[in-house]
Amino acid sequence: MSTMMQILMYTIDGQFYGLPVSAVQRVTFAAEITHIPNAPTTILGMLNMQGDVMPVVNMRMKCQAVERPIRISDRFIIIKVKQHLLALLVDDVREIIDFSSDEIIQSGVHTIADVVKSGNDLVLIHQLDNFFAVECEASICELVHHDNKI
DSSP states (O other), X not given: OOOEEEXXXXXETTEEEEEEXXXXXXXXXXXXXXXXTTOOTXXXXXXXXTTEEEEEEEHHHHTTOOOOOOOTTOEEEEEEETTEEEEEEESEEEEEEEEEGGGEEEEEETTEEEEEEETTXXXXXXXXXXXXXXXXHXXXXXXXXXXXXX
16 A cells, blocks of 8 residues: 655756655745854855754755855755754755655665656655764754864
8 A cells, every 4th residue: 555745846956856844844045154164064054044053054065966156046945854953955946746655766875765756857855864964963062163173
């Protein structure tokens, strides 16, 4: 028997990716980021979103896309992984799609949980715990008080 699931579909450099809707807290326009010296390379800085301070993940780097400056049209997807809030900087948020477990193509990749066909496109669905392991370990205190030894 198949189970129905929902994912939030977004794009990075024209490639479609998905996140389980259950992990998404909100979607918002990109905003000013406070840069943190010596942060992990995938962390662009910190974001204060209505009193919640969280790392901003450079999804272009995570998805091995060409780097570019933040654009006014970019979006933040705020997600919760392992009790950590993360702001994912993405090119665009498309839609929420429904699919059944029968439509899933197993990826065989550690950081991609599943692949789903949406029309003529393939949507790569992140395995959140694995894909964001480094960012979840980079707690706010570690980013702010990182060892600055030379």
